[in-house]
Amino acid sequence: MTTMRFPVQPWQLGGSRRLATRMPLEHLDDLVRLVLLTGPNERLHRPGFGAGLGASTLFQPLSTDLAGTVRARARGSLTSALGDRLDVLDVIVSVADSTLSAEVVYRPKPAGETRRVTLTLPAAAL
Structure with a gap:
């Protein structure tokens, strides 16, 4: 029996000039990043x-209020888009100097192990 593989998000070519693929859990990490960005x-x-982690914060000053807004928006978007595939356990957003960092802690359904996805955006991307 072969293990199902999924295309890399965003689309990429692999070494054999075919569409690059990932294992199911790596694909889920890609989907979390896709929803956040x-x-x-x-x-x-x-x-x-x-x-809209990057785009919505483009012209806003980095602050704890912004971190709270991003946290709520990220949790809601992930639950709405991927709620049938994962349970969002926590979204941790931190602001340091000129970077915004978001860490999503989730558990794949039906009963997977806890996974973490971290995105760090420099001020130039914000």
């Missing part, structure tokens, strides 16, 4: 999809 109204047929 996709901005609301960026998807034509899914205007509510995405937390």
Whole structure:
């Protein structure tokens, strides 16, 4: 029996010039990143999809208030988009100097081990 593999997000070519693939848990990590970095109204047929971690904070000063807003938006977006595949246990957002860092702690369904995905965006990306 072969293990199912999924395309890398965003799309990439592998060493054999074929579409690069990942194992299911790595694919789930990719999907978490995709939801966090996709901005609301960026998807034509899914205007509510995405937390907009980078785009929505572009012109806002880094503060603890912004961190709280990003945390709530990220948790809601992940639950809405991937709630059938994972349980979001925690979203930790921190602001340091000129970077915004978000760590998502989740458990794949039905009963997987706890996983973590961390995104750090420098001020230039914000």
